[in-house]
Amino acid sequence: MAVNFPVPVPANLKPVPGIELGFAEAGIRKANRKDLLVMTLAPTATVAGVFTLNRFCAAPVQVCKAHLEGMRISNAPIRALVINTGNANAGTGEAGLANANASCAALADLLGCGASQILPFSTGVILEPLPVDRIKAGLPKAIANLKADNWYHAAEAIMTTDTLPKAASRTVEINGKTITLTGISKGAGMIKPNMATMLGFVAMDAKVAQPVLDHLVKVAADKSFNCITIDGDTSTNDSFILMATGASDVDVNDMDSPEYAALSEAVIALSQELAQLIIRDGEGATKFMTITVEEGASVEECRKIAYSIGHSPLVKTAFFASDPNLGRILAAIGYAGIDDLDVSKLNLYLDDVWVARNGGRHPDYQEADGQRVMKQSEITIRVKLARGDASATIWTCDLSHDYVSINADYRS
């Protein structure tokens, strides 16, 4: 949970025509908390997703991938998503797959569609059997309260160690018509997404052709959920899903069209907002850090260096302490694995403060200036490599006592 850090409470969430949301308290791990979410989609909807690259990818992720693949062959649209918290259904072998399929079958029966038209998602503890009977028992309750304006409740229903629900809306005008986009996400630990965050869902009422949505989901993930890290732990369940309900009559079927340009800009901006909310509510976070690496030979090396800084426990604890022990940033740059990096050309800035010039302490750098910036709750670390035109930005948080407390006590 974030500590001493303002995470905005979601407000003004807009229903997206063509999608309804229902929730239940299914008692999956703990009593009296929303832990089951169903989203139903209009039959006109297209859906696309990106998923964790963790080799231990959870059973629901495997089923999601298979159902999205099957959709391309059968043309039978995805009709609903079922999401539970409290149990990740990961590291559960064949039984886990059977349980994920059973959840889909149970919801399909209730909705009158095929099991392969359901996408399942789970988040929570790994290596424990999914209590699928509780999910089955909860589904009728969730369906009973399906509504278009349940987004706030939906964001609550997918929380684990999150302290606040994460959701946002925006609209974009396309061809004189208003397209609505609303999304939800969850953190708050095991966050170093690789192709997607733990759970992120963005819906819109545009009518988006499947190949266009397939492309957009990758672009949006790469510019949002794939740019964050809390602890460097890539989850087994990371999933990021775009849903275009087609309820409006705005068609987006050409990636070179102005319609695509407008929609993709809105999707990326909303996805970045949702991804950054995960960091702002990062476990134990007291500071939000933007790390930008510029003048690199490639985007990949810029990302490597940014993540090396963002993962360093020594950097993260120094930021927690507001201690400008900034040599730790140089050390993290140095071990990022860029073999031919010439550190004698490197420059480091903390917000507006020029800390290191040509690889050494800037002669004008004053500890007091570093101290002033370190005390802020939002800080930008900027590294200039002087070896090219590429750049990359990631977002992360500090490492506090509360991170240790939360993760030492998570299951108790």
Next chain:
Amino acid sequence: MAVNFPVPVPANLKPVPGIELGFAEAGIRKANRKDLLVMTLAPTATVAGVFTLNRFCAAPVQVCKAHLEGMRISNAPIRALVINTGNANAGTGEAGLANANASCAALADLLGCGASQILPFSTGVILEPLPVDRIKAGLPKAIANLKADNWYHAAEAIMTTDTLPKAASRTVEINGKTITLTGISKGAGMIKPNMATMLGFVAMDAKVAQPVLDHLVKVAADKSFNCITIDGDTSTNDSFILMATGASDVDVNDMDSPEYAALSEAVIALSQELAQLIIRDGEGATKFMTITVEEGASVEECRKIAYSIGHSPLVKTAFFASDPNLGRILAAIGYAGIDDLDVSKLNLYLDDVWVARNGGRHPDYQEADGQRVMKQSEITIRVKLARGDASATIWTCDLSHDYVSINADYRS
């Protein structure tokens, strides 16, 4: 500093003929602590070292490398080492190099040798100018108390956040003669050595040919200091040095000889002991973990997986809490970057407890068994990949509140 964890106090340290050690309180960062160490070597000595691969390698590391290289050309032996704590002389640019050279020149003047016959080492805060005048002022004091049996004081003089000095001795019989080996090391944070630990020095009185010592230092580092991690932060100053004084008449000049076999076994065992002491005294450590990955296709992939587990903040905090939340280990294996890893064949053991079989929870696994092992202060995590014959072992510690406290407060 280690917490609730028994780190042995060095005892029975044996002098190594041909080497003397002197120390001083030079006030480099704080008053009234030993922070300067000089080691002098017999003119018969050979010296070899391995150093950090961090691109921001500190000024003294650069000078060490140059002086060792120069020794090969000039044949003028290394006569002394000068080591300071309190300041790493890293991220200090040209001024840092000048200061490292000035330290060597000052000691060379006092000893009557060339500056290039001195190896300098620094450890402490990065990005701050080295107070070289305090080092110069301290050197005569250090030389005044040079003694062969100062190893305990020497181990104290290189401490930073270490709670206890780290040193060990052993002897080995070669051709009926006794060779003495004594070494010291220091941690205790920014520890994920890459070719060497932060600082490790091992001396022996055998007469070892330079090419043999050059080989042995790499072998010993790979089997000891390169197998440990506390926080994944590879230091700018990592250095591991072997010194063979040649004071005995035991010659080791052939890597295929029984003499080499006996000596290398002793050097590796002593180096492992010194490396493990760093983990036992790891910042905030309450548990010592051995991570062994077996049945891999290559040593490299076994090491990747072992480090992925050993660096995971979620795994480390679970061990701190004695919480058998072992799915976190599976997640860390899954994101280690082994693209073709078939997790359905994987087995996981915690000491004698079989936790996961064929990628899923073992049907006989009981939480109580996991709990029993997790409460121990020494734990072995064993992973079997079922894809080859390679294996690798690393040593690490847990992540506690005290790690955060120590590193949030390090400079204050």
